[in-house]
Amino acid sequence: MPEFPVNASPIQQSLNPLQQILGYTEPIFNASMAGAAGGALAAAVSAAGGFGMLGIGGNATKEWIDNEAALAASSGRGWGAGLMAWVLAKNLEPLEQVLDHGPSFVCISFGEPGPAASLAHESGALVGMQVGNAAELSRALEDDIDVVICRGNEGGGHGRNEVSTLPLLQLALERTGKPVIAAGGLATAAGVAAVLGAGASAAWIGTRFAAATESTSHRNIKDSIGAAGLDDTVYTRAFDIAQRIDWPVQYGGRALRNDFSDTWAENLEALGAAVKADDSLTTSINGARAEGDTSLAPVYAGQSAGLSTTGQSAAEIIADLSRFRSLLRQAASRWDTK
Incomplete structure (x- = not known):
């Protein structure tokens, strides 16, 4: 497990430990969606203050990984990559290659992350794992996983279809002191406020970013998301x-x-x-x-497609989602009985 910052400055004290380690200001990650989250999207999210993630599919070539990872790093800020454990079980080379580009966070999901998690740790990266049920959560609580991503069945793309986001998030927050990121069904400032208010360290957002201008999704796919x-x-x-x-x-x-x-x-x-x-x-x-x-x-695409639009840049999406702060302040004021 990483050592979290101590003796932080007043500015750092306003950030949660995961923010302090990874260096982002907006607690928003774009999901590492293969086919949508290329280097341009990851760089744009990081440049806007969030944390950009590169999605590496099972058929990614060496040339593609080198080009997209270099682009993801071009913002000069922290970035990460998501890979599939069942693919890495056959061949660790895609992970070895992306680690050469210095991501500070690597998400390894959908299978046993063990050997890949060890390799990522050796590079100095934090390791996250997406979980979709209680059994996967138990695996993510082992020492080789630093960050737990609770992905509910509302989420788009691949994953389990067993538990929705809020029950899974609540269980994780009860069972661990590790940073927990909420994923699945989140697309608005209200959704971000809901999971952060519950105790999540960040929101993991896929569908809305899949329709962003920097996404590598085909234009027709973006339009379909916007119309859903x-x-x-x-x-x-x-x-x-x-x-x-x-x-x-x-x-x-x-x-x-x-x-x-x-x-x-x-x-x-x-x-x-x-x-x-x-x-x-x-x-x-x-x-x-x-x-x-x-x-x-x-x-x-997830159920949040009904809350997503096309034609927005990653920076515009981050700016909209960052309104979660005012929503949390309003909620605190509304329910404060003192």
Whole structure:
């Protein structure tokens, strides 16, 4: 575990320990979304006072990691990277490569983080782990994990579909003194105020940043997020099965409903048979992803898509979310009985 700052200056005393170590002022992380959180988004979030995260997918090439990590570091402020433990179990090279660029925080999730967590610690980085149920929380309380990210099932992209954000956050805060970050369903200043008021050290926000101007998401995906409502998502493994991606079965994905999910989300056995029979379905959905055809391609987004808009920069999003301070002051004043 890291040593948290002592004898802090008056300015530092206004920051929580995780802020003091990682050097951000706004307790807002962009989620490390593969396919959306490239180096430009991470740099823009960090430059705006938040903490920028680079998302490294399972097929990221050496050249891509070098280019995007250098871009993430270009703000001159702290930044981090998120990787998948089940991918690193086969090959630690993507982590070794990103560590060469000096991230101060590494999130290793969706599987056993052990060897990867040790390697990240050796580089001097803090290590975080996303958890989606009580069992994963127990694993994150072991000594090799510094920061716990409680990801509720409202969140977009891959994760478990078992517990919502607030119950999981409350359990984590009761069980550990480690910094806890809340994730899943957060997109507004009110949402940020809610989790910070409960005791979280920061808010981990994905869907709203996926629609940001600096996101690497296709324009059509951003537009789809902006047009979606709260109840327009579905949790399914159908997109992974169709693309032949070996995500562990316990980690489905929350995405916007579309023609593909309407056909296959509740019919996974038939989908598996169709994919096994020939390559046409896989070819079609891979082509749809490349072309931004959101009727077939997955648009990974959480329920907070109904609270997100397009056309905003990361700096504008951070500025809007930073209004959580006034909301907390108003709440404290409203409920203060002294």
